[in-house]
Amino acid sequence: VSGLKISVRSVDEIKILDLVGSLDTQTFPLVEEELSDLIAGGARKILVNFGRLDYISSAGLRILLVAAKQLHRHGGEIQIFALNELVREVFDISGFATIFKVSGTEQDGLNSF
Amino acid sequence: MTAQTASGWLVVCGALIVLAFAGFLVVWVQNRKFWDRAAIRSDSSGDPAGATISEQKNALQQASVRTKEANARLMDVVEHLPDGFALFDADDRLMISNSKWQDFYQYSDSDAAIGTSYDDLVRLDVERGIIAGDAEAGEEYLIGRYRYRHEKSGGFEVTLADGRSLVVRESDTSEGGRVGIHRDVSHRIRADVKLQEAYGIIKDQKDRMEEELNIGREIQMSMIPLGLPPFPEYNEIAISAALEPAREVGGDFYDFYFLDEERLCVCIGDVSGKGVPAALFMAMAKTLMKSRAYDDASTASIVTHVNDELSADNEKCMFVTIFAAIINIKSGEVLFTNAGHNPPYIKRRLGTLEALEQRHGPVVGVVDGMVYHEETERMAPGDVLVLFTDGVTEAMNSKSQLFSDQRYVKLLKQISDDTPEVIVANTLRAVKDFRGTAEQSDDITILAFEYIGTAATDTVAERQVIIKNELTDMLVADQKFEEFASAFDVPESVILKFKIIFDELLNNIISYAYSDDDVHDIEINMERVGHRLTVTVIDDGVPFNPLSESKPNTDLSLQDREVGGLGIHLVRNLVDDASYQRRIGKNVMTLVQNLD
Numbered sequence: 115v116s117g118l119k120i121s122v123r124s125v126d127e128i129k130i131l132d133l134v135g136s137l138d139t140q141t142f143p144l145v146e147e148e149l150s151d152l153i154a155g156g157a158r159k160i161l162v163n164f165g166r167l168d169y170i171s172s173a174g175l176r177i178l179l180v181a182a183k184q185l186h187r188h189g190g191e192i193q194i195f196a197l198n199e200l201v202r203e204v205f206d207i208s209g210f211a212t213i214f215k216v217s218g219t220e221q222d223g224l225n226s227f
Numbered sequence: 228m229t230a231q232t233a234s235g236w237l238v239v240c241g242a243l244i245v246l247a248f249a250g251f252l253v254v255w256v257q258n259r260k261f262w263d264r265a266a267i268r269s270d271s272s273g274d275p276a277g278a279t280i281s282e283q284k285n286a287l288q289q290a291s292v293r294t295k296e297a298n299a300r301l302m303d304v305v306e307h308l309p310d311g312f313a314l315f316d317a318d319d320r321l322m323i324s325n326s327k328w329q330d331f332y333q334y335s336d337s338d339a340a341i342g343t344s345y346d347d348l349v350r351l352d353v354e355r356g357i358i359a360g361d362a363e364a365g366e367e368y369l370i371g372r373y374r375y376r377h378e379k380s381g382g383f384e385v386t387l388a389d390g391r392s393l394v395v396r397e398s399d400t401s402e403g404g405r406v407g408i409h410r411d412v413s414h415r416i417r418a419d420v421k422l423q424e425a426y427g428i429i430k431d432q433k434d435r436m437e438e439e440l441n442i443g444r445e446i447q448m449s450m451i452p453l454g455l456p457p458f459p460e461y462n463e464i465a466i467s468a469a470l471e472p473a474r475e476v477g478g479d480f481y482d483f484y485f486l487d488e489e490r491l492c493v494c495i496g497d498v499s500g501k502g503v504p505a506a507l508f509m510a511m512a513k514t515l516m517k518s519r520a521y522d523d524a525s526t527a528s529i530v531t532h533v534n535d536e537l538s539a540d541n542e543k544c545m546f547v548t549i550f551a552a553i554i555n556i557k558s559g560e561v562l563f564t565n566a567g568h569n570p571p572y573i574k575r576r577l578g579t580l581e582a583l584e585q586r587h588g589p590v591v592g593v594v595d596g597m598v599y600h601e602e603t604e605r606m607a608p609g610d611v612l613v614l615f616t617d618g619v620t621e622a623m624n625s626k627s628q629l630f631s632d633q634r635y636v637k638l639l640k641q642i643s644d645d646t647p648e649v650i651v652a653n654t655l656r657a658v659k660d661f662r663g664t665a666e667q668s669d670d671i672t673i674l675a676f677e678y679i680g681t682a683a684t685d686t687v688a689e690r691q692v693i694i695k696n697e698l699t700d701m702l703v704a705d706q707k708f709e710e711f712a713s714a715f716d717v718p719e720s721v722i723l724k725f726k727i728i729f730d731e732l733l734n735n736i737i738s739y740a741y742s743d744d745d746v747h748d749i750e751i752n753m754e755r756v757g758h759r760l761t762v763t764v765i766d767d768g769v770p771f772n773p774l775s776e777s778k779p780n781t782d783l784s785l786q787d788r789e790v791g792g793l794g795i796h797l798v799r800n801l802v803d804d805a806s807y808q809r810r811i812g813k814n815v816m817t818l819v820q821n822l823d
Contacts, residue, residue: 138730139698169723171730172794179790186785200723207800208793209781 117141120148125224128159134166137174145174149181149192158190161223165196175208182214191215195223311393311409317402319345328409331393332357345376345405359386376405385409392416440475440503447476447506450513452483459806460763460817462756463556463681464491467647468674469655471618477670478505478547479616480513484520485810486553492520494551495614495674497568499590504545512537512547512591526551526564527601530591534566538595546592550614559606559678564599566591569617572639574650576609580640608680611645615654618671622658625665630658647675681756688715689754696737696747696766704729704751708762715755721820724801725762731794732764732773732816740768740814758823764816771814772807774799 118135129152137145152160160181164170182192195217197205205211217223302323305312311328315321321343329339332352339348349372352358353365360368368385375383376397385393390413397407448470457466468481478498485491496512498505515533523529530551537547548568554561563583565571567590570582588599606612615635622630638657642650654673681687692707694700705726712722729751736749750765779792799805804819 136726138727139701139734140730169727171727172791172797173730173734175793176790179785179788182785183790200720200727203801204727204797207781207797209783209788212782213785213788 118144120144122148122152127157128161128224128227129157130161130163130220132163132166136168136170138169138171139173142173142177146177146180149177150184153181153184153188153190158185158188159227160185160190160192161220161227162192162194163196163220164194164198164201167198167201170201170204172208175204175210178210178214191227193217193223193226195220308408310411312407313409314400314404314406315345316404319405321345321348322404331387331391331409331411349373356388359388359390437475443476443503443506444472447472447510450510451480457483458485458808459804459819460752460761460815461556462759462761463679464554465647465677465679466493466674467651469651469672471655471667471671473618473667473670474502476503476506477501478509479618479670479672480509481614481672481674482513482517483674483676484517486520489555489557490524491554491556492517492551493554493612493614493674493676494549495568495571495616495672496547496549497616497618497670497672498547499545501670504543508537508545508547508592512549516549516551520551520553524553525601526553526562527587527599530564530566530588530599531597534588534591534597534599535595537592541592544593546590548590548616552612554606554612554676554678556678556680559608559610559680561604561606561612562601563604564588564601566599569615569620571612571614572636573604573606574611574613574639574642574645576607576645578640580636606678608678609645610678611647611650612676612678613639613650614674614676616670616672618667618669619654619658619673621669622662622671623665623668624661624663630661634661645677647677650675687754687756689752692751692753693748694733694751696741696749698734698737700749701729701733701737704733704749708751708753711753712760717755717760717822721760721822724820725818728762728798728801728818729764731798735773735794736764736766736768736814740766740771742769755822758821760820760822762818762820764818765810766814767812768814770809772809773816774805774807 118133118137118141120134121132123130123132131145131148131152133145135141149160162178178192178194185192193215196219197216202211205214205216215226217226305323306325308325308327311325311331313321313324313328321339321341323341324339328334329336332348333355334348334351338351349369353369356365358365358368372383372385375381375395381396383395383397385395387393391411392413392415394410394412395407396410397405400406451470452468458464466483468483470477470479470481472479478501479496480498481493481495483491483493494516496509496516498508498512500508512533515536516529519529519532523532530549533549546567549566550563550568550571551566552561552563564587565583565585566588567586570584573581573583575581583604585602587601588597620630620632620635624630634657635654638653639650642653651673655671658671688711690707690711692704694704708725708729709722711717712725733749741747747767750763752761752763752765754761773795776792776795779789779796781796783789798818802818802820804817806817808815808817
């Protein structure tokens with residue numbers, strides 16, 4: 115079943131985005147809006163949980179890149195953790211593995227800001 | 228000028244100079260001795276010889292006359308030399324010259340007065356701008372001129388400001404002087420320049436013709452289907468082919484194309500003659516065949532029509548041999564017509580080789596109104612049809628032996644791996660090895676078609692989904708694919724992979740493929756044969772080959788990365804094989820994934 119559920123948590127000044135489902139043409143506007151709201155609200159450290167993300171297409175990659183560029187301008191950063199095998203492959207093919215800091219677990223992610 | 232004539236020139240001039248100079252010296256020296264003697268005699272009184280003063284005077288006068296006469300003859304000879312002449316003594320002072328020499332360097336009589344030094348004359352040349360070139364070139368001339376005079380070998384070339392060209396040859400005299408012959412070679416230089424110009428023109432023409440022939444070759448090669456293997460979405464067949472023209476362009480061709488989902492047209496042809504005329508005739512024949520084949524289910528009828536067309540205005544009486552076949556890829560049935568072409572072979576799966584000897588009419592393009600015939604043959608899975616032109620069997624080695632049908636039959640029987648690629652490669656290699664150092668005399672073309680069919684042991688599953696060009700319909704495609712894939716044991720990871728691919732391709736088609744606002748069908752075919760999953764996505768949008776898009780630079784840093792352009796890159800890299808074909812009015816993307 116396609117679709118995406120998003121929820122946001124805070125650990126100190128870090129915002130954690132939990133994604134459940136798939137990030138593609140159908141669902142990217144939800145994440146785009148959420149990220150843009152967080153950044154507008156002053157968030158500068160965002161950690162995205164891919165642990166329950168089935169797959170990501172180029173539409174999803176695009177909004178991650180846009181958010182990363184925005185945060186970079188404000189001295190902030192977006193990081194990701196818990197990629198499944200397919201998403202890892204997509205990150206490797208697209209070169210995103212080298213421009214995003216990717217951690218295995220949430221704790222590692224929190225520690226790497 | 229050849230070395231022989233040059234040395235002849237030297238010998239003649241040298242001899243003449245030496246003679247003239249020797250004559251002059253003899254007369255001059257004798258004269259002096261005579262005077263000396265006379266003086267001695269006149270000083271010694273009471274000479275017992277008893278010659279009278281008047282006798283002596285008389286003898287003196289006669290000698291003087293002879294000297295003047297000899298001098299005049301010498302000057303006359305020098306004056307009438309065909310070349311400029313100048314003789315300098317051991318102190319490099321001018322002794323004798325002629326007016327031709329004066330004229331070359333525009334010396335006045337006083338410039339060229341006897342006793343003028345060589346240095347003064349050469350400097351005059353430069354100061355007056357007699358020598359072609361600017362001041363620096365004048366300096367260069369002086370250096371060159373002195374060096375030549377010092378080395379005293381070969382010749383020295385001088386270009387005068389008035390355009391004339393001289394060759395100066397100098398040699399030493401026995402008295403330590405220097406004699407120079409100045410020859411006007413303007414006509415020869417002009418002839419050389421003209422020759423160079425003519426050569427340049429010929430070379431330009433040749434280069435242009437070569438370039439045009441190369442373009443012709445590219446155009447011709449673009450007319451035949453390259454980029455093999457073709458039709459990756461069809462597991463039932465495999466084709467390989469090669470064409471090697473003997474010259475830049477040639478008269479051979481092959482072609483293959485689907486007439487509909489099941490019928491493949493395959494043909495091969497060989498035009499009489501070679502080069503540009505053959506290439507043009509080949510282009511006509513191939514085009515006519517193809518345009519007729521789409522509306523005509525009969526090879527006999529196709530060839531009959533093409534023959535009528537080509538015969539109509541064929542004043543050069545060129546002709547083409549054609550073998551045309553329409554193959555049903557579901558049943559293996561082959562409908563074929565052979566119009567004067569050498570018989571193809573079918574290599575059966577079990578190893579036997581059969582020649583399709585039947586002929587259905589004469590060569591094409593000569594007699595209009597001919598009616599060609601056709602017949603059918605059946606290919607079983609694993610059979611290979613081998614079409615070729617006589618460039619294969621009539622390839623000649625340096626002993627003028629032919630490769631021959633016998634040799635080719637033997638080769639085909641020996642090949643144990645029957646894939647079309649191997650058959651084509653082995654044929655080309657065998658012909659090349661046989662030919663050795665001999666020149667390729669004819670175009671070489673070979674096409675091998677394997678009928679694979681559908682092996683009974685393979686699990687075969689196929690399903691088709693048609694969606695509309697609306698973004699919401701993409702969910703339907705996902706859902707249908709998931710149903711199909713789950714039912715036929717496609718792993719979950721592959722299903723998710725194809726969800727990404729559908730997201731990229733369908734979004735791209737729906738958003739960008741249509742120039743109108745109409746509703747369009749997008750066709751998705753899914754097929755699993757054995758361990759092979761093949762998905763084709765077909766749309767009737769504007770022609771677009773996504774695989775021709777350049778790869779995005781994935782090595783750039785965050786700041787430099789462009790947002791977008793990643794979709795096709797993902798598609799291409801996520802599956803084992805992605806290919807694109809443009810079919811009549813349709814874009815066909817084929818994706819193949821092996822399931823291990």
